[in-house]
């Protein structure tokens with residue numbers, strides 16, 4: 317097993333470091349350099365222009381939230397559902413609906429169940445998965461592979477980044493293709509993830525807050541699913557209380573939990589309205605003496621309010637949310653490491669949950 321970790325102490329850290337390679341694999345052959353379009357061979361015969369529903373669990377659900385927002389930005393009606401709630405929510409489905417199951421393993425029972433129900437109602441189904449010939453890939457009408465390579469750590473890391481990128485590609489493929497600028501931004505992501513891995517201060521941040529009472533994560537737009545994912549990673553491998561919030565929801569309850577021993581991780585990119593609003597929320601927690609960790613590209617003045625800064629390159633909200641997540645993965649990893657947790661196999665959790 318040690319040989320398979322290629323010198324890393326844990327598979328999780330190895331897989332976090334494999335992200336530039338995983339993302340390059342995800343992009344390979346999928347950008348048509350000549351006409352600047354996205355070419356997804358796997359789903360070449362998928363021709364869809366109706367509403368899109370995502371179903372997924374855990375980390376994959378956070379990727380689905382991101383994918384749905386990306387599609388809506390491109391003008392496509394899309395929504396993400398928790399697979400385990402899909403049936404109870406009585407989501408309307410018909411022949412014109414595309415239901416996308418986002419599932420790393422392709423074997424999650426809740427997701428398979430939701431996909432099967434959608435297929436029975438006449439929907440077209442698509443599996444976005446890491447696992448060739450998995451149940452989801454075999455049962456769905458179409459399969460799009462994220463190509464992250466095998467992931468051993470129970471906490472999903474590189475597969476989340478690859479899901480984000482694959483769903484961004486899918487959104488471009490199902491709407492107007494990317495602009496030159498957007499294409500360039502997609503192509504730059506793997507190298508920028510490498511820059512973060514080479515320069516990150518995540519370990520120092522983890523050392524500063526390893527004894528915190530709880531960890532809160534806030535973001536808006538594309539950064540909201542990343543706030544949820546940052547908290548999930550922290551819970552899974554540190555066993556500490558962590559919550560992700562839509563930044564605007566803080567004042568509707570969670571603010572009561574904020575103290576000087578609950579660091580708040582705020583994801584802020586650019587300097588537009590979204591950034592300004594999140595900075596307003598940062599000021600609210602600063603007034604309650606909570607330590608603030610800004611994950612930011614430095615385009616706004618959020619650093620003025622921050623006790624720690626985890627820097628990411630300035631690439632806009634879409635790419636920025638992929639990059640910000642890498643910093644949060646590393647913070648969770650180093651807190652868990654300092655606490656001596658069973659990082660690759662957290663208690664009570666399984667890599668793939670095959671019961672409903």
Ligand code: G6P
Nearest residue numbers: 374375376419420421424472666
């Ligand atoms: C389990 C894993 C999570 C994962 C979830 C969904 O709970 O521990 O890391 O996000 O299943 O898995 P899937 O294979 O469907 O993406």
